[in-house]
Amino acid sequence: MIALTDVNSFYPSAEVVFEPHNRGKPLIVLTNNDGCVAALNRQAKELNIPRFAPYFQIKELCEKHKVIVRSSNYELYSDLSMRFASLISEYSPNVHIYSIDESFADLSGQKNLLQLGADIRRRIWTELRLPVCVGIGETITLAKAANHAAKKIRGYHGVCFIESSQQREAILSQMDVEDVWGVGRRIAKRLKLFNIHKAIDLAKWPPKHAKTNFNILLEQTVRELNGEPVKEWDTVRADKQQIWSTRSFGERITDIESLYQALAKHCAIAAKKLRDQGSVAQQLIGFAASSSFDETPQSFKILHRFEVPTNDTSVIAGAVRENIHQLFKPGVPYYRAGIGLVELRSECNVQLDIFAKDRSNPKLMQCLDAINNRFGNGTALLAGEGIEQKWDMRREYLSPQYTTNWRHIPKIRC
Numbered sequence: 044m045i046a047l048t049d050v051n052s053f054y055p056s057a058e059v060v061f062e063p064h065n066r067g068k069p070l071i072v073l074t075n076n077d078g079c080v081a082a083l084n085r086q087a088k089e090l091n092i093p094r095f096a097p098y099f100q101i102k103e104l105c106e107k108h109k110v111i112v113r114s115s116n117y118e119l120y121s122d123l124s125m126r127f128a129s130l131i132s133e134y135s136p137n138v139h140i141y142s143i144d145e146s147f148a149d150l151s152g153q154k155n156l157l158q159l160g161a162d163i164r165r166r167i168w169t170e171l172r173l174p175v176c177v178g179i180g181e182t183i184t185l186a187k188a189a190n191h192a193a194k195k196i197r198g199y200h201g202v203c204f205i206e207s208s209q210q211r212e213a214i215l216s217q218m219d220v221e222d223v224w225g226v227g228r229r230i231a232k233r234l235k236l237f238n239i240h241k242a243i244d245l246a247k248w249p250p251k252h253a254k255t256n257f258n259i260l261l262e263q264t265v266r267e268l269n270g271e272p273v274k275e276w277d278t279v280r281a282d283k284q285q286i287w288s289t290r291s292f293g294e295r296i297t298d299i300e301s302l303y304q305a306l307a308k309h310c311a312i313a314a315k316k317l318r319d320q321g322s323v324a325q326q327l328i329g330f331a332a333s334s335s336f337d338e339t340p341q342s343f344k345i346l347h348r349f350e351v352p353t354n355d356t357s358v359i360a361g362a363v364r365e366n367i368h369q370l371f372k373p374g375v376p377y378y379r380a381g382i383g384l385v386e387l388r389s390e391c392n393v394q395l396d397i398f399a400k401d402r403s404n405p406k407l408m409q410c411l412d413a414i415n416n417r418f419g420n421g422t423a424l425l426a427g428e429g430i431e432q433k434w435d436m437r438r439e440y441l442s443p444q445y446t447t448n449w450r451h452i453p454k455i456r457c
């Protein structure tokens with residue numbers, strides 16, 4: 044038996060964990076640079092604010108209805124997400140983090156699953172103040188369907204366990220086929236030509252037909268809807284093959300020093316990810332560009348090959364410093380920039396070169412990571428990243444980093 048736990052409206056829910064006075068009020072979270080609506084809670088959806096709407100278009104509407112507006116607070120979301128996943132892992136030795144707010148857990152061999160689902164839900168609320176729905180079923184696809192039912196169908200109180208085939212049929216007949224995991228809108232449109240509208244229609248379709256008219260993945264979905272486990276999650280999360288850090292600027296950059304600072308910051312972010320997964324990179328890609336909406340859009344790119352593969356922030360930023368003149372042209376109003384680390388390999392089996400000097404300093408990097416892990420990101424940084432980052436992302440409505448920054452710890456007055 045598989046359980047899928049999913050946080051309801053994760054970003055808006057995370058925003059009210061430490062601001063409970065805002066709970067129940069309409070709230071939206073904006074994308075990078077406060078450009079568009081990234082996420083909304085139920086109350087904001089009821090005001091008919093569309094997702095992905097540019098903020099300037101709905102600003103008036105938000106002011107009129109006293110909608111609470113927040114910039115994306117990734118520090119808060121990723122920390123809460125980690126805590127959420129770690130709580131789920133206490134319920135099973137075999138869990139799979141599917142996304143920032145969804146985790147699967149294999150509950151095979153455990154009893155009273157409906158009760159267990161309710162316990163998980165209550166515990167995450169008690170300890171994290173995040174509302175979740177739990178769906179339990181015999182396969183990954185059924186767990187997803189149960190989760191959908193827990194969220195959308197009345198009477199489940201956030202927990203749905205598909206126990207019997209009658210219950211399975213009842214739920215699948217209330218579910219549109221496009222809501223089935225792995226179907227999506229495009230396939231659903233074609234399925235309608237076969238008179239398949241609801242999830243139950245798909246479940247009753249002979250798997251052979253799904254394979255011949257579509258593909259093997261849809262055949263697996265049909266089998267899974269009938270309780271036959273076919274899909275599996277990877278027990279180990281595959282390491283990333285490439286690591287990128289890119290972003291648009293809050294303000295256009297026109298000087299070389301600011302451009303270097305922005306790129307050095309991307310180097311620090313990407314190199315940290317590289318060290319976290321125990322990899323080193325052979326090659327660096329750097330780019331800087333004006334906006335594609337500018338009259339004459341311009342973009343520049345560099346490729347740099349390290350003599351010895353590295354994950355050292357200062358070596359990587361040093362390579363950018365050496366090549367910055369190829370990225371910078373006076374007069375270009377730079378809008379975005381970023382770096383990519385590619386040709387990754389494990390740091391344990393690096394081919395050494397007797398003629399090349401390894402300039403990495405792993406001890407210094409360990410020290411840097413230890414300081415930043417303990418005191419919050421950005422406590423220790425390369426001087427090259429700059430102290431006053433005026434080009435940084437626009438985040439006018441940012442909430443505090445309650446859980447990852449000592450200075451933002453909530454104060455309680457008794």
Ligand SMILES: [Mg+2]
Pocket residue numbers: 049050051052053144
């Ligand atoms: Mg969710």
